[in-house]
Each structure stands twice: as C-alpha cells, then as structure tokens.
Amino acid sequence: MPSCSEARSSLLSLLRGVEHFNTEVFPAKEELFASLAKGQAPEALFIACADSRINPNLITQTGPGDLFILRNIGNLVPAYGEMLGGVSSAVEYAVLGLGVSTIIVCGHSDCGAMKALLEPEKNGLDKMPTVRKWLRNAEAARAATLHTFTGEDVGPATVRSVAEQNVLLQLAHLRTHPAVAAGLAKGTLFLQGWFYDIGTGEITVLDEQTRKSLPIKTVITQMEEKAA
Structure with a gap:
C-alpha cells in the first residue's frame, strides 16, 4: 500500500x-x-481488460467519441442471465441504444486476471473473494488450457494461451445476449476477438472457427476481398 x-x-x-x-x-x-x-455515435463497442497498460483508443488510433468502451478485470462478459448488471447493460445499450455495428473483445499478454485464474493462491485470490467469484466467468478458458502446461510455474506462453481461450469464450457468451443475437441474425453486427501483446505492440485476430490467431494484415486482406 x-x-x-x-x-x-x-x-x-x-x-x-x-x-x-x-x-x-x-x-x-x-x-x-x-x-x-x-x-x-460510436461505431464499435470495445471490451477490454481494466489493466492500466491497455489503451483502446491508442491501439486502434481512434479518438473521443469513436469507441464505446467497456472495461473490467479480465475483459469478461457473463453469459446472459448469469450476472445481469453493468456488463450486460452496457452491451444492450451499445447495440440497441447506440447502434454499434462492431463488438471487439480484446485480451492481452501478462494479464493478471488470467494468472490468477491459473494459480489462484499464488496470486492472492484467497484475499479477494469478489474477484474470485467474477473470474468464474472465465473458468471454461482455464479448463481448456490446463493440458498445455506442467509444473508449478505458469509462463508467458500459458498465460497467453488462457487469455486467447478466454477471448473466444467471451465471444460465445456475447452471443447469448438477446440484443447481440438479434444483430447477428440481421447481419447488422459483427463480433471479433483480439489478442494484444503489450511488449511488441502486435495485435492478432482470433478466428472463432479454427480457434487460431491471424495477423491483422491477413484479416484486412480477407475482408477487403469479400467487400470487392
């Protein structure tokens, strides 16, 4: 302190x-x-971790009014009905009230929430019951990653793996929200998951179908070809 x-x-x-x-x-x-x-009149809802090193406007090169930003520990979105509150209200308002056309869920390297998810006691979750309960919304990402590491220490690669799995999980949770489901059905809303490496500045896009990460340039090319 x-x-x-x-x-x-x-x-x-x-x-x-x-x-x-x-x-x-x-x-x-x-x-x-x-x-x-x-x-x-923002065009996108940007869901990011509360980590002080993440600056959504800086990494997207946008300014005031361009992004509707929702931040919390671990960039989590509880499935609809699980924890109705600030997050679900923000999602609903962004889609129905502001009419955003894109929702981004952005995870990042060296995420304290993901470290705590992997090693609760080592990261002090026994003293933070509210945080422990909140991180239950990412438990499936932890389960999907457990087989990728052995030993007592969790390294950067493992933290990245669970962070990427978590982004994909939160995208799945988003699809359970009525406003999001309706927008997707109408074709007026797009969802995308990102992973931001703080040390290199690199952002990759996580493909929901293949569950693999793609370079930004590759995704831009693919989208431009579809639009042509």
Missing part, C-alpha cells in the same frame, strides 16, 4: 494533468468537443 504522501503525490499528478488538459489540449480541439457535447 502507498504511504499517505505517495497517495497525495499521485492525486496531485492527476490534478496537474487535468489542468494541462483544460489549458492546452481542450482549446486545440474545441471544435471536436463542441460536436461531442451534442451526443455520441
């Missing part, structure tokens, strides 16, 4: 950041914010 002085310093840093935004950043983009003040 940080000391009182460290906590105060952290808050002061945030306040100075806001001051810089108000005096330097906002004036330079005043026209954009004037437009955003009238309403939002």
